[in-house]
Every structure is written in structure tokens, then in C-alpha cells.
Amino acid sequence: MATEKRSATKSAKRPGRKTPAKPAPGATRRPSTARTAADDPGVGASGTDQSKPVVPAPLAIEPGAMMQIQSEYLQRLKGLFESPESAQAHDRRFSGSAWQQSPFGWNAAFYELNAQALTRMADALQGDEKSRERVRFAVQQWVDAMAPTNFLVSNPDAQRKLIDSGGKSLQQGIENLLGDLHKGGSRRSMSRHFWSARIWR
Numbered sequence: 744m745a746t747e748k749r750s751a752t753k754s755a756k757r758p759g760r761k762t763p764a765k766p767a768p769g770a771t772r773r774p775s776t777a778r779t780a781a782d783d784p785g786v787g788a789s790g791t792d793q794s795k796p797v798v799p800a801p802l803a804i805e806p807g808a809m810m811q812i813q814s815e816y817l818q819r820l821k822g823l824f825e826s827p828e829s830a831q832a833h834d835r836r837f838s839g840s841a842w843q844q845s846p847f848g849w850n851a852a853f854y855e856l857n858a859q860a861l862t863r864m865a866d867a868l869q870g871d872e873k874s875r876e877r878v879r880f881a882v883q884q885w886v887d888a889m890a891p892t893n894f895l896v897s898n899p900d901a902q903r904k905l906i907d908s909g910g911k912s913l914q915q916g917i918e919n920l921l922g923d924l925h926k927g928g929s930r931r932s933m934s935r936h937f938w939s940a941r942i943w944r
Contacts, residue, residue: 841899
């Protein structure tokens with residue numbers, strides 16, 4: 744008899760499948776606290792929280808467009824090296840007679856080639872518009888800053904003016920630069936026309 748009682752006790756304590764407890768008569772059921780898409784716009788249809796900031800897709804250039812830019816760049820670059828004496832830039836900044844002479848003409852044409860290639864690549868970027876605008880702005884700043892007109896060694900007009908003025912044009916340019924920096928014009932010193940307008944012209 745004792746053995747039968749112990750066996751019955753063990754079988755009663757043996758874990759089995761639990762059944763949900765029935766609510767007591769008169770008890771109210773608690774509403775679910777889970778958020779749904781109807782309750783919160785930040786919750787998606789799958790129940791996941793969609794309120795986190797969306798990371799924009801990386802910028803990229805379509806392979807076909809990139810190959811075309813590279814092909815045209817290499818073709819024009821080959822022409823510059825094969826006929827350096829006929830190299831000529833089409834930008835109005837290089838329209839003076841001094842810019843038609845070597846090495847200034849070739850240097851201006853080489854700059855124009857690289858500037859156009861960089862600009863085309865920036866315009867060909869695919870992605871969110873805000874990031875594309877930032878890239879285009881940065882490229883344009885670099886292109887403007889590296890123009891041959893911004894440097895005495897590569898600007899024949901500035902060299903002629905320096906000789907004709909007996910060095911006064913350089914002195915005046917440095918004074919303009921220091922004056923702008925003193926006024927807090929460091930940003931202006933990197934702007935599009937700072938060096939060419941304030942120092943060499």
C-alpha cells in the first residue's frame with residue numbers, strides 16, 4: 744500500500760502540459776500592453792520599432808557611366824601628351840595671349856581636363872540628394888582652389904604684373920591677405936575667387 748501511494752504521488756508531481764488558468768468569475772481581463780501599428784505610427788506592420796533614424800545608402804557611380812568618364816579622360820590625356828604644343832584650355836580665365844604659350848597653355852589644359860572629370864564624377868553619383876550636394880560642393884571648392892590662376896608660378900598674367908609693378912602687386916596682395924585674415928576672413932581666403940581677385944589682380 745505504501746508503495747502504491749508513493750507511485751501515485753510521483754505521478755501527480757510529474758510535470759506535464761500546463762493549461763491556462765481560467766479567470767475567476769467576475770474578474771476583468773487586462774488589456775495587452777504590446778504596441779501595434781494602429782496605436783503607434785513608429786511601429787511597423789511586423790511589430791518592429793521603425794522610429795530609428797534611417798541610414799542613407801552609400802553613394803555610388805553606375806559602372807557604365809564611370810567607364811565612359813575614364814575612357815574620355817584617357818583619350819584626351821593622350822592627346823595632351825602627344826601634341827603638347829597645341830594644348831589649349833577653353834576657360835575664359837585662360838583666354839589671354841600669355842596662356843597660349845608653353846608651358847602655361849599645357850598646364851591650363853591639363854587642369855581643365857582634371858576639373859571636368861572630377862565634376863562629371865560628382866554629378867554622376869547616385870544616392871541621397873543631400874550627400875550628393877555635399878560631394879559636389881567639396882569638389883567644386885577643390886577645383887576652384889587648384890586653378891592655375893591662383894598661383895604665381897603658374898599664372899603668366901600675375902608674373903607680368905609683378906614685373907611691371909616692380910613687386911608692388913605682390914606686396915599689395917599680401918597686405919590684402921593679412922587684412923582679411925585679421926578681420927576673420929579665413930573662410931573667404933578659401934573661397935572661389937579669393938587668391939585671384941585679392942592678390943594677383
